[in-house]
Amino acid sequence: MRKIGILGGTFDPPHNGHLLIANEVLQGLDLAEVWFMPNQEPPHKQMSEGASTDDRVKMLELAIYGHPNFKIETIELERSGRSFTIDTMRLLKNEYPNVDFYFIIGADMIEYLPKWNKIDELINLVTFVGVNRPDFLEVTSYPVINVTVPEMGVSSKLIRTRIKEQKTIRYLVPEPVRMYIEEKKLYGT
Known part of the structure; x- marks a missing residue:
């Protein structure tokens, strides 16, 4: 069985913290690969007035470019x-029956697990992997494998705020993502 990690999120925008978590x-x-899975509308939070779906996918492509074990899975955008x-996960398990999926979540979501939709069924479909967050x-x-990652206090919200305040986001996002944000004038640039 292949072992595939899934890192879900809005990725609005993707940042170096996402890449660090996935790599660790x-x-x-x-794992054989980590799939970045942008979502349409997460059940646990309101979507911001952020980038379009196409822009978020393009930024993810730029962020993971050159990493042979990182892929993008757009099933939730469809x-x-x-x-x-x-x-x-029901859809993915049907499509990939010979894959063990490792669903990567931050410590904030570990605390939220009891509120996840059909969590008792979900824990039979995936192995949860929790990563530390400040x-x-x-x-x-619930059964969760904990992986310690170097803490990086960066979030997509922080990046959007810094852009609105006309502050630098250099070194918070991969350089091609920063250039894309500026080129497309995303988040008020």
Whole structure:
């Protein structure tokens, strides 16, 4: 069985923290690949007035370019409305029956697991992998493999805020992503 990690999110924009998490889990659990899975509308938060779906996918392509074990999975973008992980994982397990999926979540989502849609079924479809985040505990009654990653206090919200305040985002996002944001005048640049 191939071991594939899935890192879901809005990626609005993708940043170096996303890449660091993916790479640490890839290496730490000896995964074959990590798939970045942008979502349409996450059930746990309101979408911001951010970049279009096409822009988010393009920025992800630029961010992971050259990494042979990073891929993009757009299954959640092909459905409208809220994206529930259980629905996505049912589809992926049907399409890839010989894959063990490792669903990567931050410590903030570890605390939120009891509220996930059909969590008791979901834990039979995926192995959850939790990564540390500042100000959140990695405690749950659900089975989660914890992977420690170097802490990087960067978020997509921080990047959007810095852009609005006309501050630099250099070294927070991959350089091609920074250039794309400027070229497309995203987030108020």
